[in-house]
Amino acid sequence: MHVELLYHTPDPERAIATSARLCYAPVGAAELMETMTDEQVRKVLKVVLEGGHFSTLEHASFTFAVDGVSRALTHQLVRHRLASYNQQSQRYVKFAGGTPIIEPPSVAENPEAHELFARAIDTSNEVYRALLDMGIPAEDARYVFPNAAETKIVITMNARELLHFFSVRCCNRAQWEIRALAWKMLELAAPTAPYVFAVAGPPCVYDRCHEGKMCCGNPYPKKTRE
Secondary structure, eight states: OEEEEEEEOSSHHHHHHHHHHHTTOSSOHHHHHHHOOHHHHHHHHHHHHHHTOGGGGGGOEEEEEEEEEEHHHHHHHTTOOSEEEEEOOTTTSOOTTOOOBOOOHHHHTOHHHHHHHHHHHHHHHHHHHHHHHTTOOHHHHGGGOOTTBEEEEEEEEEHHHHHHHHHHHSSTTSOHHHHHHHHHHHHHHGGGSTTTTTTOSSHHHHSOOOOGGGOOSOOOOOOOOO
């Protein structure tokens, strides 16, 4: 898996603070953006985050490029509807050599399971190539591909949705592949808005576990904003 932060709103914390401060300021957003001190920005962010005024977080956005993940992951990912996605097309991209795949660690670590898995993938790729050779369109031949098929995707989320995404998908209860993606995305986003993302992650990081009886029993260390 490779994750890259392609782009983000310049100075996202200042953009968020400007949007929040505008509601109570006699001057325009452009002037606020230029004249607020770093200390003022931090004070506004503190009010926003502690008061739950999360609509202002939507004014900062982040775009990630993700390679080397499975279709099983992206099927979960697009359930986060307050985001924008563009994914590599199996309709227009032909995989003449067969599709690359993502093998779950639990399968890779079990020789017998690995052999069965590899056999199924080989069969899928063999049938795909045969269908293409028969003149079947790639958009139809792709139906034999498994959830393990490797893909690439571009993701754009605003800061509010990212906080929600991290709270759900960084949790130990999340599926292993999307959990790995979420932590990589958080690692990249955090330096751009350190105060906003200071306690980003599963609820046990900043509050308590919300999983009830399904709690993993292995909480992450608590964090606080400075």
